[in-house]
Amino acid sequence: MGLGKSFAIIGYGETPVSRARVDKGEARLSVEEYFAWASELALKDAGLEKREIDGQGVGIAGCAFPHAEIWSAEVIQNLGFRPKLLLRSDHGGMCGASLLLQAGIAVYSGVVDYVLCVGADTPMNISTPGAVRTWRYENDFQKPFGMMGPNSQFAFIQRRHMHQFGTTPEQLGRVAISQRNNATKNPNAYLKTPLTMEQYLSSRLIADPIRLYDACIPVNGGLAFIVTTLEKAKRIAPGKAVPILGIAESDNYFHDSNIRPDITYLGVTESSRMAFEMARIKQEDVSFFQPYDDYTIAVIMQIEDAGFCEKGKGGRFVEEHNIEASGDFPINTGGGQLSSGQPAMAGGFVHIVESVRQLRGEGGERQVKDARIGVATGLGAISYGNNLTNTMTIVFGRPVD
Amino acid sequence: MPDQEESVASSQSTSYAKFLPELSSLTKPFWEYCEKHELRMQYCAKCSQWIWYPKAWCPSCGDRKSIEWRKLSGVGTIYSFTIIRQVIDNSPAFQADIPFIIGLIELEEGPRIYSNVTGTPIDSVSIGDRVMVYFDDVTQEISLPKFRKY
Structure with missing residues (x-):
């Protein structure tokens, strides 16, 4: 007995994404519309009616654009849900993974039978700088020195990784290019034009060494998934319920020293070890990897920290392996947030939904051959002086009958 | 111990337009x-x-x-750094300084602090460079601890 293999995802929804470029014919929808749309898609996919969520669980991801502190109450009023359990995550890029864990615990305990988890955000609708509230430490001890949010915070991590391990711009470019190639086979990706190494290397430096194509692209969008126990999943969604074999979280991790951490190590070292143990799998059992990809260096660090290669060899790994969906070690098979887009706080749902899609064999042109076990991660909240505060690893299995 | 009382010509003016901490x-x-x-x-x-x-x-x-x-002595080394080349979600007044350097500076006593490294060409900074604090009196109340190579 245990949480591993006790619950499953029985349905998912992913709306088309948009940069709200009305001049290019793109939709400019409100966040309320994305919450409703993603919920509709997930319910339909699971074969559930909206009213069946009454008396069940609802999990709402925090939302940066716009932002009410008491947010989940607004969302369930908007959607007309009457849950018996209302979960909320404010874990940034880890919102999707955190809600999956919270929902899993809720159905495992028997408090509810189903949990609908929804995330949506509309970063492209806001033009006012500073509209998003951030951490006191960023306001008091970073911005006065000219720090420019995540790009600059990640620049320190990338520079250090390059310094310690010799990671090159060309290796980081391999991540951006391979994921873009995956995106060309994802009808729902925002960036679908192949990227060349020359284009990558000549893209402008924003917070040196971070270039434009090292960073994910913000989009408006919404995603959702529905969780139930494995037992119920087998009954109501035979053949398409994707079981969670392992799931683990590590917060506020530091490597070596809390005062002087090695910032090239993520908490994914701990969360992956625990999730793999729970799932009773080894790295060689994994068919594909969907690491949270706000930046190219995050992908390289996680290949290392999840144990797919030695620490520091992630750059060499992406040179020696084909990491496209058709390759020997598929990574972010739908293009990830780097190419398919990051709907702000809902960005971490992308890796979960793509994992479920692949294991159900619904990857279309980007389907990973013989996908048996998939691993996804969620990362949230860039800390002061370290890297990511919130990290999770999830191991997914094949659909059960 | 190096003298950290030394200050430089400050950027103090009545209309400091960059982001300031709240006390x-x-x-x-x-x-x-x-x-x-x-x-x-x-x-x-x-x-x-x-x-x-x-x-x-x-x-x-x-x-x-x-x-x-x-x-603290005010002496440290650069653990990592970035060169800011674009203003995003911060005061537009930083535009005038671009490109500029922010270091994650490891002070010799142990803690690491983010701050500007100034007074040196942007291509002359490396991880491991020794730096020392100075104070930029940007307003009546706020003096920002900044660093330069030492």
């Missing part, structure tokens, strides 16, 4: 020491640990009473 009872002592051109950080006397940024208890041992503000 709270927790962070005020730090900025008051900076105003006096002293770099001090919290130190937990119980578990002998430096604490940075300011915290309401020792994040290592959880003690709330043994925290004191200790003076």
Whole structure:
């Protein structure tokens, strides 16, 4: 007995994404519309009616654009849900993974039978700088020195990784290019034009060494998934319920020293070890990897920290392996947030939904051959002086009958 | 010990247009020491640990009473750095400084602080470079601890 293999995802929804470029014919929808749309898609996919969520669980991801502190109450009023359990995550890029864990615990305990988890955000609708509230430490001890949010915070991590391990711009470019190639086979990706190494290397430096194509692209969008126990999943969604074999979280991790951490190590070292143990799998059992990809260096660090290669060899790994969906070690098979887009706080749902899609064999042109076990991660909240505060690893299995 | 009292021609003016910290009872002592051109950080006397940024208890041992503000030499090395080339979600006034360097500076006593490294061409900075603090009196109340190669 245990949480591993006790619950499953029985349905998912992913709306088309948009940069709200009305001049290019793109939709400019409100966040309320994305919450409703993603919920509709997930319910339909699971074969559930909206009213069946009454008396069940609802999990709402925090939302940066716009932002009410008491947010989940607004969302369930908007959607007309009457849950018996209302979960909320404010874990940034880890919102999707955190809600999956919270929902899993809720159905495992028997408090509810189903949990609908929804995330949506509309970063492209806001033009006012500073509209998003951030951490006191960023306001008091970073911005006065000219720090420019995540790009600059990640620049320190990338520079250090390059310094310690010799990671090159060309290796980081391999991540951006391979994921873009995956995106060309994802009808729902925002960036679908192949990227060349020359284009990558000549893209402008924003917070040196971070270039434009090292960073994910913000989009408006919404995603959702529905969780139930494995037992119920087998009954109501035979053949398409994707079981969670392992799931683990590590917060506020530091490597070596809390005062002087090695910032090239993520908490994914701990969360992956625990999730793999729970799932009773080894790295060689994994068919594909969907690491949270706000930046190219995050992908390289996680290949290392999840144990797919030695620490520091992630750059060499992406040179020696084909990491496209058709390759020997598929990574972010739908293009990830780097190419398919990051709907702000809902960005971490992308890796979960793509994992479920692949294991159900619904990857279309980007389907990973013989996908048996998939691993996804969620990362949230860039800390002061370290890297990511919130990290999770999830191991997914094949659909059960 | 190097003299950290030394200040440079400050960018002080009546209309400082860049992002400024908000002072709270927790962070005020730090900025008051900076105003006096002293770099001090919290130190937990119980578990002998430096604490940075300011915290309401020792994040290592959880003690709330043994925290004191200790003076640092102001000397450190660059652990990592970035060169800012685009203003995003910060004061437009930073545009005039671009490109500029922000280092994650490892002070010789241990803690690491983000701050500007100035007075050097942007292509002349490397990880491991030694730097020393100086204070930029940007407003009446706020002196920013910045660094230059040393």
